[in-house]
Amino acid sequence: MKKFIETIKNIWSIEDLRKRILTTLLLVLIYRIGSYIVLPGIDPTALNSFSKTSNQGILGLFNMFAGGSFSRASIFALGIMPYISASIAIQLLTIAVPKFQKLQKEGESGRQKINQYTRVLTVIVTALQASAYVAFLKQQSGGAIIEEYGASMFWLSTTIVLTAGTMFVMWLGEKITDKGIGNGTSIIIMMGILARLPEALLQEFSSKTADGGSGLVFFLVEIAFFIVITIGLILLIQGTRKINVNYAKRIVGNKQYGGVRQFIPLKVNAAGVMPIIFAQAIMFIPATTISFATNAESASGFIRVFSDHTNPIYNVIYGILVIVFTFFYTALIFNPSTMADEMKKNNGFIPGVKPGQATADYIGAVMDRITLPGAFFLAVVGIMPGIAAALNINSNFATFFGGTSLLIMVGVILDTLQQIESQLLMRHYDGLMSSGRIKGRTSPASAQ
Incomplete structure (x- = not known):
């Protein structure tokens, strides 16, 4: 304190x-x-x-x-x-x-x-x-x-x-x-x-305490579970895989350039919240399209599946879409060939890997390996509001158990705290945490 x-x-x-x-x-x-x-x-x-x-x-x-x-x-x-x-x-x-x-x-x-x-x-x-x-x-x-x-x-x-x-x-x-x-x-x-969070918390507390003492215990369990999910999201957002990069020495006149070791921090969740947004938009299309159909009764079962986010089939399809869009969006924003070319121009190389295309292939392979577990965890985060609603949690509060709401909140708060910490460190103050530095979604590469 x-x-x-x-x-x-x-x-x-x-x-x-x-x-x-x-x-x-x-x-x-x-x-x-x-x-x-x-x-x-x-x-x-x-x-x-x-x-x-x-x-x-x-x-x-x-x-x-x-x-x-x-x-x-x-x-x-x-x-x-x-x-x-x-x-x-x-x-x-x-x-x-x-x-x-x-x-x-x-x-x-x-x-x-x-x-x-x-x-x-x-x-x-x-x-x-x-x-x-x-x-x-x-x-x-x-x-x-x-x-x-x-x-x-x-x-x-x-x-x-x-x-x-x-x-x-x-x-x-x-x-x-x-x-x-x-x-x-x-x-x-x-x-x-x-x-929306205070009102959602108050509604959930009122609904649980109306059942007596047992309801209060369930509410405390929900809060504890909410904290665990938040911690997991922080680990997902801050998680990086560091690739060591060496820079060759260059002597120009009496000055030496390069000769340092740095690393490239590859984000476990490079796609951010976009896969969940894309997947949600796709999941809304079938129900919206069929609602305009003339024979609505024959499509009622189909509409029910895609309109009920607590339905197991809905969550399985939704989770698969999140995984697919995670790889798709990561491939759009992440270009290993450009990174390899920039390293080559600056006389940088990854130890044990040839410059050029071999470096690009190596960075791409590493990115694919770390994106896979990140995509699965992001899919779990995406379907958590549906699971929470299925467990009789108030619909307003259930949206904060994962999905877009919690991912945006945690990511933005981490980015803002990172900027505050940078301002403190620039003026020779201690950071916000004694155990380590806060890393947001766009942390710059650090020297090793």
Whole structure:
């Protein structure tokens, strides 16, 4: 406890770090306040039926990323998701399109151009999603739209407000990244998810204590299990496989360059949360498609399987998809040939491995070996909310036993703590932990 208080004092004594933390908290507060401001032309007292509908299926996933703004029909209803979708699309283009590959290699100027393309694409994606959201509101709001407002006026104003809201949220995220602490986009998503945790805990506690003393014991067991899963996720996110790299000595004039040993830290979970998001999106497609079929009765069993995340068949298919997408996304973002070429240019080599293609094959083989157990553990994490719900845990609290919610929360918190620790170490203070350094999802390579 004394160490913790001393660390807090050290953090608060650093003026730059103090300003960054306060700026982050202020910008997050602005975002949370905006998520409760209802769109013009909407009666907030008549949104109960819409809230229930928008918390199901893929809309529930969207609502989670928007911090509940989607179900509240707020000005931030689309949240940061259009920006994330645009960023993923541009990221894929940098892999497949030579023009974007060239921009990526141009340094700061290329990065600025890519950011401009991302912002333009965000506006287009947001406008399309805003139009779809208006249609969904008219269909599912149950009279929440004020008739006197006018249909055409409501569509125009809502599209403009939602697009402006998303761009403002994107601006908040960029300001948190520049002036605050941590990755702004990730923090905005994480705070939206974290805001649901106290209510979910309270609901679970109330339901368990209603059964008497035995219910309280079960609640404590659930909390202990939740902590164990969180620790497992921390190990998954921080887990790395280090490959030793030696750099040959070069003597230029009277100076010696190279001659050092370093390592390449390969992440056990290089794909992050993306495989779970992709798998969830795929699992929602069959039920959504068949719901529009004319012969719904014959497909009722099929719909039941893909609509019930506690169903064993659903969880088996879901787990397989997570494993497949883990390898797929890792292959997209991880290029061993590029790493081997960079090492060769800098006179680096892996002991016992020839430079060039042999090095690329070796790094790829190591990555495949460590990705396999990471993919299986990620699949277990993905199906844990369904298992928790099947064990009679409240559905809101069950979502925090794994899946997207817990993985994002743990990953973002680790990234933020890593940045705080880096600021402390730069100013010759002790880190946040005496037993080791915190490693986030994007830890740089360290010297050995």
